[in-house]
Amino acid sequence: MTTPGAYRKRALLAGINQARGWPSQWNDGWGGYAERFASREGQFVIANSLAAPGNAKLGYEVRYDQCRCGGFWPRTHxxxxxxxxxxxxxEHQRRPQWALYGGAFAGGLISTAWKPHPRDAFAEGGRAVLGQAGWGTLLNFFIEFADDINRKLGARKRHNLEMQNSPLR
Known part of the structure; x- marks a missing residue:
């Protein structure tokens, strides 16, 4: 919840909503953007606050494990x-992510308490579930291929050169 990427995602989504003027009852400008960002943040906090104890109760592993396979398509899958x-x-049996998606649904549902009315609570919950599916998949994809991306960009070479030239070496 405290990683820069988590805040960037909510800032981006608030910016998209700002550009679309959604919800229309909130102002343009910084005040409206702040409301949209706070709404996203509140929904995120609620979703994760509900998913965490659910995962603990179910005994689910919440960390992403990189694939022990090779090739683009198997890793993407x-x-x-x-x-x-x-x-x-x-750590051998796979189970549906009930708590993750239940938390997302509840976060969307509860967010209708502060969003301008009229709002369909179940539709907001459904949108939150779809958002989790999309953004969660995108995040997993980047985690899965982060080392490859960094290698292609030369991040390892730069780090190795810095270590070779370090006076502490």
Whole structure:
């Protein structure tokens, strides 16, 4: 919840909503953007506050595990699948991500308490579930391929050169 990427995602989504003028009852400008960002943040906090104890009670592993396979498509399949299933306490049996999606649904549903009316609570919950599916899959994809992306961009080479030239070496 405190990573820069988490805040960037909510800032981006608030910016998209700002550009679309949604909800229309909120102002343009910084005041409206602040309301949209706070709404996203509140929904995120609620969703995660409900998902965390659910995952703990179910004994689910919430961390992403990189694929032990090779090739683009098998790794992509793994990244997508892990957004919908996770491992239980045995670390061998896969289970549906009930708590993750239940938390997302509840966060969307509860967010109608502060959003301008009229709002369909179940539709907001459904949109939150779809958002979790999309953004969660995208995040898993980036985590899965982060090392490859960094290698292509030369991040490892730069780090190795810095270590070789370090006076502490």
């Amino acid at each position: 793994h990244a997508i699948g892990r957004n919908f299933v996770t491992y239980d306490r045995s």
